[in-house]
Amino acid sequence: MKELLEYIFQFGNLNSQQINLIKNKVTQVELRKDAYFSEAGKIPNQVAFVVEGVFRGCYYNNKGEEITRCFIQENSIMCDYVNFEANAVSSEYLQSCTDSKLIVFSRQTWEELSQIMVSWDAIKSKMVQICMYQKSRKNPVISQDATTRYLEFIENHPALVNRIPLASISSYLGVTPQSLSRIRKNIS
Known part of the structure; x- marks a missing residue:
């Protein structure tokens, strides 16, 4: 929990009541290597903070080949955020490359915090920007050898x-x- 709070504090301040609210609303989850946090064909309903482990964002192209688009490691927020926000079915997977520990916000908690805490929207916005940037990084230039x-x-x-x-x-x-x-x- 300490890692999540330190991460959040980079983007804004919280008082002790707000810290306790977050602590009481999130869940800690462990995933084994190769387990999926989010899957294609399903609506993403959670946002995670990676405490320990490495994940990859991947999809299958039209030839059925698996393409890894990005890697997400410790001290990062992880979510298929575009589909999470749109409440839409994802076409990508977020898969654990290692045994992993996460702190997870349910959709309900993520939205409730915005209604309860005035500062949460600004903090959330900054965390989501970094999450989106990490996920949107392009693969290496294929024209290179x-x-x-x-x-x-x-x-x-x-x-x-x-x-x-x-x-x-x-x-x-x-x-x-x-x-x-x-x-x-x-x-x-």
């Missing part, structure tokens, strides 16, 4: 390289797992 894409991934995500499955990294880079293995072998 695969080795360059992998080296940029290592540079931009050094903490992820040894934490998540190579299949997720290869999906993000747009290469086969076999190609990624060759690239890793050639640069080590």
Whole structure:
């Protein structure tokens, strides 16, 4: 809970009554590796704060290939927010790449906090902007060769390289797992 409160305090102040309200309204959830927080074909109904673990946002293209669009790690808000706000069915998955611990806001709690706390909308807006930015980051430039894409991934995500499955990294880079293995072998 301490991590969530520290995260929130980056965007605004809360008094002790508001802090207690949040503590009493959220739930702590643990997900095993490969479990889904949010699934395609369903309406997202929760917003999570990642306390521990790494998640990936992914979808299937029209050829049935799995595409990893982004990675979300500790100290981040996670949600398919466009579909959450629209109360619409998602076309993407948010899947745990590692065993994970989350603090979860239900849709009802997320909305209630706006009605109860004057400062919540401003705080929420800033958290959602960061969430949307993380999720909208584009995959590496496919016109670059695969080795360059992998080296940029290592540079931009050094903490992820040894934490998540190579299949997720290869999906993000747009290469086969076999190609990624060759690239890793050639640069080590």
